[in-house]
Amino acid sequence: MRCPSGLPTDEKTSPKGICGGCSNYPPSPIAVPTSDGLNLYFYALTAHFGQWLQVGRRGRKVKQWQVAPGLIYGQVKKSYQRRRLVGVSHVMRLGAPSDLKVVLQGLGFSGRLNTAFIERVNLTVRHGVSALARRTWATAQQSPHLLAHLEWWRAYYHFVRPHESLRVRLVQPRERGGKRLAQRYRQRTPAMAADRTHRKWTACEVLSCPLPPVSA
Known part of the structure; x- marks a missing residue:
């Protein structure tokens, strides 16, 4: 199967969510989220990761929401005085600190509870998707339009845009x-670093691959 650009839509060359050949990706396990101390994050996560169970109560069966038992969630709470940071505390809302450390170290991280990575991702997304920027005139009017914009940016970020931190030094510099x-370095995109494709895509090639249908 090939997309309109003529590129094969297998899992090695097609960005996930762009072409139709990526339905064979393995399902993602339960995430290990970390955030700041806003309570709304806790309510949103516990409402998403879980399932309805039927329990007997006074001779009748009722449905009760059960949070996923493997969910681990920690928060970093910062205290300010006169707009200055005076203290940082770590709070485990779900799971134990030792469980969080083991899971994070298994993913290749240091095991410390922090929000540096998610804050960096949020800032990168806000810079790339105008509808998510703060104080913007380009707000999205409908959810499908916002999802399509986000999927386009994800494909551009991973397949078109080279990242300086992913470049590889050439054994022999190339004369230009x-x-x-x-040329002393070979520029790479995140998809190239993850061995999903062997070259940098063009924006035209990404736009030629149709998006899957999205619902509001």
Whole structure:
């Protein structure tokens, strides 16, 4: 199967969520979320990760929401005085600190509870999707339009845009002719670093692959 750009839509070359050949990705396990101390995050996570169970109560069966037993969630609460940070405390809302440390270390992280990564991701998304920026005139009017914009940005970020931190030093610098300096690094996109594709895509190739239907 190929998308309109002529590229094969297998899991090695197609961005997930862009072409139709990525339905064979393995399901993702329960995440290990961390956030700041806003209570709304706790309510949203416990409402998403779980299932309805039928329990007997006074001779009748009722449905009761059961939070997923494997969910681990920690918060970083910061205290301010006169707009200055005066203290940081770590609070485990679900699970134990030792469980969180083991899971994070298994994913290749240090095991410390922090929000640096998610805050960096949020800032990157806000810079890439105008509808999610603060104090913007480009607000999305409908959910499908926002989802389509977000999926397009994800494909561009992972398949089109090279990342300086992912570049690889060449064993032998390549001469580029003229007065230009020799090329010492090979630029890579996140998809190339993850071995999902062997080259950098163009924006035209990404736009030629249709998006899957999204619901409001």
